[in-house]
Amino acid sequence: MRITVDRERCCGAGMCALTAPEVFDQSEDDGRVLVLDPVPPPEHEAAVRRTAVLCPSGAITLTPPPDLARTSDKVFGPGTA
Numbered sequence: 001m002r003i004t005v006d007r008e009r010c011c012g013a014g015m016c017a018l019t020a021p022e023v024f025d026q027s028e029d030d031g032r033v034l035v036l037d038p039v040p041p042p043e044h045e046a047a048v049r050r051t052a053v054l055c056p057s058g059a060i061t062l063t064p065p066p067d068l069a070r071t072s073d074k075v076f077g078p079g080t081a
Contacts, residue, residue, distance in 0.1 A: 001063065003040065004063065010059040011056060012031035012033075015054040016054075016055060016060060019050050022044055023036055023037045023044050024051060033060070048062065049062065
């Protein structure tokens, strides 16, 4: 999976950094999301999917790898790919 974020949309709630600290952090300057690993290893994927659901501003987007593009709704859920 690939992670993209909309920093302009981010409200700095920090759910991402709390849920998946290996993958997300918050900027010391403005508190908004920072992606530490845009292509996280498989062991972090469940936590990353939770962050996309928990993000109050919807700033986190997950994209499946190309080989899973056809089955993205099964893997990521509708509307998250």
